[in-house]
Amino acid sequence: MKNRGKDMGRREFLKKMGATATALGTGAVLIQAGDLVQAATPPKKYGMVIDVNRCIGCHGCTIACKSENNVPEGVFRSWVKQIIKGKYPHVKNHLLPRLCNNCEDAPCLNDCPTGATYRTPEDGVVHVNRDICVGCHTCVLACPYNSRFINPLTGTADKCDFCYHRITKGLLPACVDACTGKARIFGDMNDPKSEISLYLSKYPVQGLRTYLDTKPKVHYVYADEAILNLDYSYLSRR
Amino acid sequence: MNEPIQWISWIKHGVVFGYLIAMYMFLISMAVGAHLVTLFAKVYYRDEDFLPLEKVGTFLPMLILLLMPLLLAVDMTHPERAYTMYYHWNWTATVAWGAYIMPLCVITYAFHSFYLFRPEMMVAVREGRPGAELYRMLLRGKIEEGTAAEIRQRRQKAERLWANISIVFSFLALIYVGMRLSAFKGRVMVSSLSMVFVFMSLAASSGTGFMILLGRLKTATVPPTQPALIKQNRFLVDFGVILKYALLAQLVIWVLYLIQLNFTGTGGKLAAYIFLGGPRSFYFWAFQVVIGMLLPLALVMVPAWRQNVGASVAASVATMLGAFFAVANLSVGSQLIPLTHLEWEQLAPEPLKMAFGIIVMVVLLLLFLASYKILPYETPVSQKSEA
Numbered sequence: 348m349k350n351r352g353k354d355m356g357r358r359e360f361l362k363k364m365g366a367t368a369t370a371l372g373t374g375a376v377l378i379q380a381g382d383l384v385q386a387a388t389p390p391k392k393y394g395m396v397i398d399v400n401r402c403i404g405c406h407g408c409t410i411a412c413k414s415e416n417n418v419p420e421g422v423f424r425s426w427v428k429q430i431i432k433g434k435y436p437h438v439k440n441h442l443l444p445r446l447c448n449n450c451e452d453a454p455c456l457n458d459c460p461t462g463a464t465y466r467t468p469e470d471g472v473v474h475v476n477r478d479i480c481v482g483c484h485t486c487v488l489a490c491p492y493n494s495r496f497i498n499p500l501t502g503t504a505d506k507c508d509f510c511y512h513r514i515t516k517g518l519l520p521a522c523v524d525a526c527t528g529k530a531r532i533f534g535d536m537n538d539p540k541s542e543i544s545l546y547l548s549k550y551p552v553q554g555l556r557t558y559l560d561t562k563p564k565v566h567y568v569y570a571d572e573a574i575l576n577l578d579y580s581y582l583s584r585r
Numbered sequence: 586m587n588e589p590i591q592w593i594s595w596i597k598h599g600v601v602f603g604y605l606i607a608m609y610m611f612l613i614s615m616a617v618g619a620h621l622v623t624l625f626a627k628v629y630y631r632d633e634d635f636l637p638l639e640k641v642g643t644f645l646p647m648l649i650l651l652l653m654p655l656l657l658a659v660d661m662t663h664p665e666r667a668y669t670m671y672y673h674w675n676w677t678a679t680v681a682w683g684a685y686i687m688p689l690c691v692i693t694y695a696f697h698s699f700y701l702f703r704p705e706m707m708v709a710v711r712e713g714r715p716g717a718e719l720y721r722m723l724l725r726g727k728i729e730e731g732t733a734a735e736i737r738q739r740r741q742k743a744e745r746l747w748a749n750i751s752i753v754f755s756f757l758a759l760i761y762v763g764m765r766l767s768a769f770k771g772r773v774m775v776s777s778l779s780m781v782f783v784f785m786s787l788a789a790s791s792g793t794g795f796m797i798l799l800g801r802l803k804t805a806t807v808p809p810t811q812p813a814l815i816k817q818n819r820f821l822v823d824f825g826v827i828l829k830y831a832l833l834a835q836l837v838i839w840v841l842y843l844i845q846l847n848f849t850g851t852g853g854k855l856a857a858y859i860f861l862g863g864p865r866s867f868y869f870w871a872f873q874v875v876i877g878m879l880l881p882l883a884l885v886m887v888p889a890w891r892q893n894v895g896a897s898v899a900a901s902v903a904t905m906l907g908a909f910f911a912v913a914n915l916s917v918g919s920q921l922i923p924l925t926h927l928e929w930e931q932l933a934p935e936p937l938k939m940a941f942g943i944i945v946m947v948v949l950l951l952l953f954l955a956s957y958k959i960l961p962y963e964t965p966v967s968q969k970s971e972a
Contacts, residue, residue, distance in 0.1 A: 404594075406594075423596055426596050427594060428594060428595050428925065428926065429592075429593040429594040429595075430590050430591065430592050430593060431590070431591040431593055432588050432589070432590050432591075433588045433589065434588070434589060440593075445925065454768075454769075454770040454771065457675075457677040457678065457768075458677070458678050458679065458680070458768055458769075459675055459678055460670045460674075460675055460678040460679075460680035460681040460684060461666075461669045461670050461673045461674075461675060461681070462673050462674070462675040463669075463673075479666060479669045479673055480663065480666075481661050481662075481663045481664070481666045481667055481669065481670070482661050482662025482663045483657075483660075483661050483680060484601040484602060484660070484661075485678070485680055487601045488601055488602060488769050488772070488920065489768065489769050489770065489771075490771070491770055491771020491772075491924065492771070492924060492925070493598045493924040493925045496598070497601070497662060502662035502663055503662065503663065556771065559770055559771060561770070573588075573590055577923070577924075577925075577926075577927055578851065578927075579851040579852055579854070579855040579922070579927075580851050580854070580855075581590070581927050582855055582858075582863075582923075582927055582929070583854065583855055583858040583862075583863070
């Protein structure tokens with residue numbers, strides 16, 4: 348009787364193990380299938396193209412961003428870099444408007460210990476949840492584009508989110524609205540008829556530090572290599 | 586390509602991980618290194634007289650690891666939300682792993698320390714020695730019979746189990762500090778797994794230095810009996826040999842690391858330049874190489890100097906200083922490379938944070954000295970095994 352009881356226990360154990368393994372396997376397959384279905388129906392992919400030829404360096408985007416998002420003094424969500432290249436009389440002025448690239452494979456998102464940095468799956472925009480950000484500075488360092496900072500007012504990480512409060516209401520980001528030369532083109536890159544998609548198909552686009560494979564969603568057209576990708580040998584030469 | 590370039594407008598981003606975070610990573614690697622070196626030496630010696638040093642190498646690192654979150658908390662802008670890391674966990678973030686690894690590391694060290702001190706505490710309670718009431722409370726009133734050696738023998742399995750688990754967590758902690766830096770994808774100076782090996786070499790050298798310094802301090806504060814003192818001095822002199830090889834390993838790893846940087850594009854070359862001739866070169870050559878590696882190496886290379894208390898203590902202090910500057914050079918130096926313009930980023934002075942870091946160090950030293958007076962590091966001769 349005792350032995351029989353033991354046998355039954357073993358069988359029961361094996362049955363339970365089998366059932367658990369089957370359930371786990373099925374669950375894993377379903378999760379994978381869910382991912383495939385999600386991938387098959389592409390969500391929106393908000394992005395921006397900046398045609399540097401149209402930028403006049405008025406810094407209107409910087410001001411508009413500061414005003415729209417209440418960005419404190421000394422820190423920037425959007426700014427414009429400017430260099431002068433060459434010797435008089437052969438001098439050229441180069442500009443590069445900068446903002447968060449809202450990367451598809453964002454290092455800041457991967458490095459955030461609390462998950463305060465997250466991506467909205469329906470449009471791919473990267474956000475910061477100010478309620479759970481601990482202000483550990485990790486994301487600021489993890490961003491290879493220096494697009495993040497600690498907001499002195501909130502004490503949390505901050506960055507451009509394409510003016511999410513505006514784009515979800517059908518408006519354009521403040522910097523795009525304010526751009527005098529219409530250098531910034533914003534829209535859904537997954538919509539083949541959108542202005543940004545047409546622009547992307549028409550012009551050869553460049554990106555910042557593309558070798559890092561972060562898949563930035565801010566693209567540049569006609570940007571000069573000297574301002575786009577830094578020549579570090581300049582620093583060690585000096 | 587070689588046209589002159591003049592920068593008209595850009596913004597500076599500064600250095601966000603300052604000396605406090607460098608101190609955090611240095612102290613973790615030193616504490617963990619001290620524990621690992623002690624345990625491996627214990628396995629090598631298998632000597633009862635090594636126990637007091639094993640206690641030094643387990644309990645004091647535990648104190649360091651226990652106070653380290655304070656440095657992180659001061660560096661955070663919202664430390665009151667730090668608990669969110671535990672329930673709102675992001676598995677791809679190194680810091681999130683550290684939030685679990687470091688407390689578990691402390692717990693394993695605490696259990697190991699408890700089993701190390703337990704027999705001597707029981708004997709002290711039975712004999713009514715100073716601190717008996719505190720020990721009784723720590724032992725929850727459960728006092729066993731027999732000599733300290735017999736009590737230890739009875740619970741040897743538990744002691745070894747926690748020692749083994751602590752080894753695993755110590756390595757995980759070293760991987761954590763290494764990966765904390767290497768996770769920064771865009772920072773060419775630190776974005777490689779070589780950081781783990783760099784931290785392992787720093788842990789070995791600074792940990793051995795810590796053991797020599799705190800071991801000497803222990804024998805000076807609570808001198809053991811003459812035969813035990815002779816043996817402990819011998820162990821400490823042998824730690825000098827370990828320090829010699831640890832420093833040589835550190836030297837080799839740094840040479841390899843700098844060679845690797847030099848072959849990692851213009852960014853890597855610039856990173857190497859930061860050490861060799863750039864903004865961190867003074868700290869690199871003076872503190873890291875001369876004081877932190879060459880001086881201690883010279884001091885422990887000669888057997889007669891290894892036996893000299895002053896020389897060995899100087900070597901250990903210099904090694905620890907060098908290891909701290911090595912971590913600071915990596916952590917701060919990696920952020921000096923600008924990502925959006927061509928001016929070196931600047932580290933803003935952090936007097937309050939630095940003062941806090943120094944206060945934490947002083948508190949730690951006082952805790953070490955207090956623990957020497959309060960806890961039974963030495964086993965009385967009558968309580969040792971007859972063998």
